[in-house]
Amino acid sequence: MSGMLARYERLVASEELRPDPDQRRAAERLDRLQKDLEAETSGGLLSQLFGGRKTRPQGVYMWGGVGRGKSMLMDLFVETLGISEKRRVHFHAFMLEVDGLIREERAKESGDPIAPVAKRIAADVRCLAFDEMVVNNTADAAIMSRLFTALIRDEGVTVVTTSNRPPADLYKDGLNRSLFLPFIALVEAELDVVPLDGPTDYRLDRLGGIDTWHTPLGDAATAQVREAFFRLTDYNPEDAANVPSADLDLAGGRTLHVPKSLKGVAVFSFKRLCGENRGAADYLAIARAYHTVIVVGIPVMGPDRRNEAIRFTKLVDALYELRVKLFATADAESEGLYPAGDGSFEFARTVSRLEEMQSEAYMALGHGS
Incomplete structure (x- = not known):
């Protein structure tokens, strides 16, 4: 399987895609992430240094306006990522799944459900790829910081996501937005923010x-x-x-x-x-x-x-x-x-x-x- 950047360059060479500097920079960043994930999974240097413990290559947050090619780049990244422990899911569907898992854990009456939910999600996932991270309701905003802190920092999951907005504008003007601010800080600290915000709407x-x-x-x-x-x-x-x-x-x-x-x-x-x-x-x-x-x-x-x-x-x-x-x-x-x-x-x-x-x-x- 050829890597992300090689596949992208072939599409440009065949004129299926137009040359676009922002897209190429994003493709280069995703290609580096692929290499890190594949090296770790195949017993590369990171795995040797840490004795097989889950390590966490830094994730990527791609944002930009409509039609800038975010979903296309995500398609290429997931298709060419040479590991089996990968999952791509639309963000809204993922949060509905999380709601169901939290209800199941609460029914067990075993305490805070966030950590066990994160552990269940991360059981067979090294890279979690989201389409369209957007937050429209207070319930999601209230749990996202704790959930993703557990996924990223405790479980070592690498997150890759697209969004129409920069991290600071997520849930902008939302009710009780103060509950959401730690999530924005987490994204800016743990994910590489890559803009695709040029004027062309492909x-x-x-x-x-x-x-x-x-x-x-x-x-x-x-x-x-x-x-x-x-x-x-x-x-x-x-x-x-x-x-x-x-x-x-x-x-x-x-x-x-x-x-x-x-x-x-x-x-x-x-x-x-x-x-x-x-x-x-x-x-x-x-x-x-x-x-x-x-x-x-x-x-x-x-x-x-x-x-x-x-x-x-x-x-x-x-x-x-x-x-x-x-x-x-x-x-x-x-x-x-x-x-x-x-x-x-x-x-x-x-x-x-x-x-x-x-x-x-x-x-x-x-x-x-």
Whole structure:
């Protein structure tokens, strides 16, 4: 099996990838980590010095905007890593697993569950690779510092992860964030932080010209946004039934269930977002957490749906302000969504924003910029 850097260089040479200095630096760093892990596992110098005890090559935290190639690099790293004790998992799925393990340990009434949970996770894992480290709820934030301290420092697990944010911005403005600050300190001390934050969004190329607004409602429109979801997340369409969900922290003890949540992409129904009583703060929480939002089932709204139209306006405002990409299935083009009713004149601004959000210039903007 060829190493990470050799595989990356072949992809560039064959023009499957464009030359990119940030990506190459990340590939070089991951290649060094591979060599350290493989030398340790094969009885190299580290294993000889420490008599077979688990040692811990420093992990890597890759962060950057959408489409910068983080998942591609992670794919290459895991595929070419020549050890069997490796595991790749989406971060949200991992934390759900951790919740289940903690419940099992608490049922034993044997004390603090964190150490035994970490030991169980680390039993056959030397390298733990995460896609999309993001923290959206207080429960995860409260346990992450203790859990990862146990995994990294006590169990000797090397962690490699991707994220859309630098460590200091994780769980930014989250409830009880002080509980989370030790985790940020742990990441900055124990993982090599590697930025991939250049201006090029390669993921847009992979959309292959798929439009963002699809009308009328029906199977054809649904198929288009479904295809966009799988291209944006690199998720296998054949495993569509198992796409992760999430519960987004809205503060004040409230959460919003996200039916499909993966790699910064969220899928909602219009009814869930705008048919229920929600305010601007809820929509801002969504816009901060996700770089792309897919909304399905947007209806034409008449005077009897004034409240839904107002909420939809607030949703679009929040997404627009934080440069979130919007894909939608709707019963009409944007100018026909709310043709008459209280506030329909003001709705013209929403139409203008929706039209701008479909432009190439808007799609090229970075999330949150």
